[in-house]
Amino acid sequence: MSALLALTLLAAASSASAQSASVKRGLCYVATQDSEKDDNIWTGSNSDLTWYYNYQASPTSGLAAQLEFVPMLWGAPSSNTDMTFYNTVESQIKSGSKINYVLGFNEPDGCSNGGSCVDAQTAAQTWIREIEPLKTKYKVSLGAPAVTGAPAGFTWLQNFFTACDGGCTPDFIPIHWFGNFEGLASHVGQVNATYENMTMWVTEYGYPEMSLSATEDFFNQSTSFFDRIDYITNYSYFGAFRSSVSNIGPNAAMLSKKGKLTKIGAWYLGQKDGAKNGAAQLGSFSGWAVVVVGALFWLL
Numbered sequence: 174m175s176a177l178l179a180l181t182l183l184a185a186a187s188s189a190s191a192q193s194a195s196v197k198r199g200l201c202y203v204a205t206q207d208s209e210k211d212d213n214i215w216t217g218s219n220s221d222l223t224w225y226y227n228y229q230a231s232p233t234s235g236l237a238a239q240l241e242f243v244p245m246l247w248g249a250p251s252s253n254t255d256m257t258f259y260n261t262v263e264s265q266i267k268s269g270s271k272i273n274y275v276l277g278f279n280e281p282d283g284c285s286n287g288g289s290c291v292d293a294q295t296a297a298q299t300w301i302r303e304i305e306p307l308k309t310k311y312k313v314s315l316g317a318p319a320v321t322g323a324p325a326g327f328t329w330l331q332n333f334f335t336a337c338d339g340g341c342t343p344d345f346i347p348i349h350w351f352g353n354f355e356g357l358a359s360h361v362g363q364v365n366a367t368y369e370n371m372t373m374w375v376t377e378y379g380y381p382e383m384s385l386s387a388t389e390d391f392f393n394q395s396t397s398f399f400d401r402i403d404y405i406t407n408y409s410y411f412g413a414f415r416s417s418v419s420n421i422g423p424n425a426a427m428l429s430k431k432g433k434l435t436k437i438g439a440w441y442l443g444q445k446d447g448a449k450n451g452a453a454q455l456g457s458f459s460g461w462a463v464v465v466v467g468a469l470f471w472l473l
């Protein structure tokens with residue numbers, strides 16, 4: 174092999190891996206009292222992120238210009254003729270916004286901690302009415318309902334597909350995981366075994382309430398795992414909030430209580446390092462933080 178060819182191959186390999194490390198990464202945007210102040214952290218040339226979702230049908234104004242928005246139908250509307258989600262997404266498409274993907278229900282098998290608590294039958298009817306037509310009419314790629322990482326999630330999803338009776342054709346499976354890396358890898362394997370031909374997005378993940386070093390190890394192991402596996406096409410770490418309102422413990426947060434990137438936050442954006450986490454000062458407030466973020470989720 175000539176030296177020139179070797180150099181060219183090396184350059185191609187390193188640019189390919191540099192790209193694959195970031196192109197999958199998005200932002201799981203959780204609205205909190207400080208999130209508007211923090212919006213510019215996620216955009217701009219210091220950030221590798223390419224897309225975001227905010228659990229809603231409409232974009233977040235502070236992010237919209239920079240990151241590709243992925244609308245979500247969080248739960249089922251109470252009326253079975255409601256077309257709000259469909260209409261909201263359609264009007265974005267018609268006004269020229271790039272909507273290539275939408276996400277189905279958020280943790281429909283969960284009835285607390287942000288779960289939307291939708292039964293499979295209602296979810297199927299809602300999907301067929303408001304989500305499936307975005308694919309037939311506008312070629313939008315559809316993310317299946319994002320169930321929890323609990324075993325009940327598999328059952329719920331199976332019931333959903335049964336209730337759909339062929340009328341729901343998601344293009345990828347979003348998954349959630351809160352726990353250690355071994356559990357995450359095994360969950361990914363189980364989802365792949367169950368839905369073997371579908372790509373996966375990891376739309377919420379983290380290792381709650383752990384020491385800083387265990388959290389950082391988990392973060393690095395999981396991101397390199399996701400970057401390595403072809404059938405995981407997109408992932409978003411949970412989530413865009415400060416350590417002071419984190420409901421999965423202060424060490425997991427990407428922002429300090431003052432809104433500076435933690436190391437994990439900085440690494441996630443492709444930067445070298447971040448602020449100190451400030452976990453020690455927070456210990457006694459974590460119970461309260463769960464309530465606050467829980468309440469915010471409930472509103473979404």
Ligand SMILES: *[C@@H]1O[C@H](CO)[C@@H](O)[C@H](O)[C@H]1NC(C)=O
Nearest residue numbers: 362365366368369370402404
């Ligand atoms: C995912 O599942 C398919 C089908 O069983 C299999 O070929 C593939 O190796 C699996 N991928 C991994 C990384 O386990």
Ligand SMILES: *[C@@H]1O[C@H](CO)[C@@H](O)[C@H](O)[C@H]1NC(C)=O
Nearest residue numbers: 364365366367368369370371
């Ligand atoms: C996945 O695709 C292969 C090849 O097309 C097919 O044989 C298999 O039945 C599919 N699996 C599922 C679960 O749809």
Ligand SMILES: *[C@@H]1O[C@H](CO)[C@@H](O)[C@H](O)[C@H]1NC(C)=O
Nearest residue numbers: 386389390392393440441445
């Ligand atoms: C995690 O990865 C970053 C680079 O992304 C590196 O700087 C850091 O040392 C790693 N930390 C651990 C605990 O492995």
Ligand SMILES: *[C@@H]1O[C@H](CO)[C@@H](O)[C@H](O)[C@H]1NC(C)=O
Nearest residue numbers: 196197223224241274406407
């Ligand atoms: C998901 O990742 C793929 C690359 O794997 C990228 O092309 C696509 O833009 C990402 N999705 C979004 C919504 O940005």
